[in-house]
Amino acid sequence: MRRRMLFVLVWLLFLFLLLEGAGFAFYTLEISKPISDYGYPAGLIVAHPQLGYGYQPNFSGHFKGSAYQDIPIEINAQGFRDRDFAAQPSDGVRIAVLGDSVVFGAGVRQEDRFTECLDSADEAGQKGRRLLNLGVNSYTFGHYLALARQGFLGTDPDAVLVGITLNDFASMDDNGPARRAQRYATEWHKPDWVARMQERIGRTYAVRFLREIRTRFTYAMLNTDEREAYHTKWMRTVVAGWQSDANRQRFETGLDAFSTLLKGRDIPFGFILFPELNALRNPSEFDAPRRLVRELLDQRGLRYCDPYDDFARQSDLDALFLARDGIHYSPKGHQVLCRSLDHCLDSLELTGRLGGKTPNQRARVPDSE
Template identity: 25%
Template structure:
């Protein structure tokens, strides 16, 4: 008995695919995804071909498969053309909010950051503070790090250049780490900053710093594709998919299919006496106490989310978080600077962004922040070596 060719082909795909699923290490997620896809396609292909042959005959089956092949090739060509069209249209993009996106990976590959021996995006510097130098350490997250912008456009670089214009001798060192929250910044202060004897520590605060590492209550939007592996792969390698998936996630929030990040923050932290709010305040107090125990003066600069800066401080949805943090500063006699009124003057707010897909602070936002920081802390930072 002669076995039909489509069954032979189906078995040639099915058997090794199932074998791979059974024996391959689960850690090889890419291999498992391909094996699952090949197994499914082989079964669907064999069953579909058999049904078509029985119901429509050999000639009609050939026509169906020829049509399917033509559609597949046309779709593939269309997607490739669309991918390169999107890359060209968004060639000005540096990074996105998601550092694993195609855009962010491409930017970081073409513009690799200079990382010092401590693991921060900063030049190398001596542990011992040089004589006559006033050393300022700025600790923060991706806003301090300078996501999506050149090092020269960051707050720390702008501050150092401004302070040294008059011939003074200042070091403004960047200890920004993307994704860092207050509890992480306490560890940065403890592990790296205290050891270099700064004259002043400036903490850059952002609204999500209160979250901590427990984000189990946040509802994650659904991805465009059901496969986690395929989603991660395409997000990292396709500009088209990243934009489509981002739009799909935004649509889910707009339609109420999932709770938005703003709603999650408001629900979890609007009550200053909630467990989550108290934990956020406690982490900030730990930072202040650690600095004061080493007799290091400390200050705070508070950045608003630039997505919500719309010309009015009163309409800012996370004002309660800034109020909570400001209260913690006052209790500890720590000066803090709220940048909302400074940045809200710029309209549209996109002018402040790193780029049109990334609302991290760009050059303009950091210049405005730098001026406000100097107005607030400049007298405190007067270098005795220059004054004398």
């Protein structure tokens, strides 16, 4: 009996090492693009009284989807995926960038995001700019307004950029991460150490490779309609969503309140319209939401950057986005976005409308209204 158990253990170890080797070859040699998602790690999201949810300050972990588990997630003391927000002499103009998972940088390393690319340190005595990344996955315009009302959680920016993803009309109360964070705070759940141990096991090449095989097998069994990319279906929902008077009114109300609040505090601000892959490929079917948002901003005389044309000029659109993802940018996509915004930021006049005050000398914004 003992010999049989030993034989089984040795056989399982052999299978594990075989899968570990196969997974190592698959992921490190890039034999094929993985098709699994990125996933957010356990313990990252916590409940927040005004925002519904946010990130655990000083959290350290990795994406848990099998495709991106080599990419770390480090959260600063203020609860965002960035280095510490404490003001430094080389900062120059401090620009808070609000947004969802696109700003957060889903599936890419922190240093590969457009916000880091746009950072410019003090050079030859000239003050640069410091972009403060306040991106949180699944945030909508209601969250951006709440952040403004909370004084941007003490980050004390000189100017603000709002990254608009085309489903930002959604209600901040109807949000999966917020509901999960609340359940986590009020109900029984597995201990954090168990969840983190499961994720560490899940980061082995063997487990990742098994998940990849399962995902590919499931995908192979789908019919033609079911194989339509998830984010294409998402974009169809977005196009339909903008046809709702309630959704449009919610977005416009939030936009007006946000604008009034920042103008009253003399904080320069502007917007970024993030291009989406389906809208780039098939504008006649999918580009109406972007054009509508532009119209709403133009009606109010609000400044914005729209990198759509810069993206559309690229020869390989797929290379600008994560694998089988029409929303989140690859490192190359973040580079294109960075170059486009670098040319556009001056037109927003974020650094020239500080009321005659130098950066960081404006009266401190109260924590709430």
